[in-house]
Amino acid sequence: MKTKRKGKKKAKARKIVLGILIAYVAVIAVIYLGASFYYSKHFYSGSQINGINCTGKTVEEVEEIIADEIGSYTLKVREREDKTENITATQIDMKYVSDGKIKELKEEQNPFLWPMSFTNHKAYTMSATTTYDEEKLAAAIDGLDCFKEENITQPQDAKLVEGESGYEISPEVQGNALDQDKAKQLLKDAIAGGETEVSFEDADCYLKPSVLSDNEELIKQRDQINTYLQVTITYDFSDRQEVVDKDVIKTFLTTDEEGNVGLDSEKVKQYVKELGYEYDTFGLSRDFKTSLGTTVHLKGGDYGWVINKDKETAALIEAIEAGESQTREPIYLYSGKCRDTNDIGGTYVEVSIQDQRMWCYKDGQQIVDTPIVTGSVAKGYDTPAGGVWAIDAKKRDTFLKGQGYSSPVSYWMPFNGGVGIHDASWRSDFGGEIYKSSGSHGCVNTPFENAKTIYNNVEIGTPVVVY
Incomplete structure (x- = not known):
């Protein structure tokens, strides 16, 4: 009897344990199946899309968050001199367009493998599809200060400028003028790609001076000029x-x-x-x-x-x-003999036809004042006058020859072709009106001693003033 009672107790205990196990499994199964059903409509724990925490969210909820983020989208534009400007989603009517990509990511998720998500978090990156008004984008870009003429400083080449001690190199001016086509395309591409920040400098959008202050050619020019x-x-x-x-x-x-x-x-x-x-x-x-x-x-x-x-x-x-x-x-x-403003200077010969008189000065001092006989007026041999000539030569003891005459002279100083100053030993009288009827062939006939004095004190090139 005792043995039978013990057997019944063991069987009952086994039933209880089995029941508990079945109940535990049933609970786990319910939880697992319930979670599987839940994750058939929601993202796994630890899921991220473009940095957005999608844990436990439906496709619609994630899309709503993305739409909100796109609605607050701002592109920061970095410019020179630490300036920044912005283009916002509001300005260009940017909106999120559901294209099924979020749903596709959700459908890649196996709801029955949800327990693995607690140790294997998923981070997705995707380009959200957006729409925006092209005309409003163009207007927003054109409205940036960096594209307004009054704000633009064109680049300037380094150049040579005159300084206090010579020419110097004035450095180039970088300015802030943009290659507008390139800069505008950069902004359009950034917005299309969902970028949040661009730098014109980094993208090499600024116009550049072509000659810099370290230009070897410019330095060479400066040094040569100086x-x-x-x-x-x-x-x-x-x-x-x-x-x-x-x-x-x-x-x-x-x-x-x-x-x-x-x-x-x-x-x-x-x-x-x-x-x-x-x-x-x-x-x-x-x-x-x-x-x-x-x-x-x-x-x-x-x-x-x-x-x-x-x-x-x-x-x-x-x-x-x-x-x-x-x-x-x-x-x-x-060249003459004197380079002063009065280039006749202090050594010269002066001849006055009207007064039939000649003077000679040396270093400003008069050394000769003599009567003379100039060219015969009656015969048309007038001595050239009204100018200043230079003594062309000096000759001693020569013959002056012309048509029908050959006259020996001791001192000969021509100053205008065949016209010159010389002694005239054949004359005993000088001055007065002799020249009108019995003058020379154009030369200045001079008493011997005075001709000698002049000869000894003038040089070739000495001016002769005749008036």
Whole structure:
């Protein structure tokens, strides 16, 4: 009996344990199946889409969150000088468009494997489909301050500017002007891609100066120009000077196609021509104060100074390029004896036809005052007058020959072709009105001693004033 009772108790215990197990399994099964059903409509725990926590959310709920985020979308535009501007979803009517991608992600989820989600979180990245108004986007872009003309500073090349001690390099200006087509396309692409920030600088959208301050060619130009401008050429015109300094030299500068700085020969030649206009005196009109105190106006002759324009142009260029300051006289084509403003100076011969008188001055002191006989008026041999000529030669003991005559002279000083000053031993009288009827063939007949004195005190080139 006891054995039977013990058997019944064991059977009952087994039934109880089995029942408990069945109940436990049933509960777990209910929970599992319930959760499986739940996750057939909701995202797993730990699921993320584009950083959005989707745990336990339905497709519709996730799409609503995405739509809200897109509605608050802002593209930050970074510009130079730490400026930023924004384009917002509101400005362009940007909206989320449900295209089934969220649902597809949900359907990839096996609801019966939900327990694995607690240890295997899923993070999805997807491009949300949006729509926006293209015209409003274009208007929003055009409305940015960076595209408004009044806010734009164009880039500027580094350049040479004149400073206190010479030419300097003024640095380039980067400015803030954009390659507008490139910049606008960058913004459109960023919005289409859902980007939240762009940098014009990083995307290389700014226009650039083409010449920078470290440009070797620019540095070379600066150094060459400053070498030229350090030169000072002083032209010596006795009582006057002309200075070719940096202000003059910079007007000569030119740059060739390869960027080499040089001197423009035509500009230099023009400067030398202007020197000629100012200082050439050869054959020019001039007023002359006579020994008798009157003033005569002289219009011709071959005495004076003329700068050799071609040779002096070359010499000036060479002097500047050598980089050495100097004082110089121009190269002359014709030269006189005195370079003062009054280039007749203090040593000259003066002949008055009307007074039949001649004077000679040396270093401002009168050394001869003599009567003379000039060209015969009656025979048409008038001595050339009304100008300043230069003594062309000096000869001793020669014969003056012409048609029908050959006259020996001891002192011969021609100043106008065959016309000159000489002694006339065949004459015993000088001055008065002899020249009108019995004058010379054009020369200035002079008493022997006075001709000798003049000969011994003048040089070739000494001016002879005849009036």
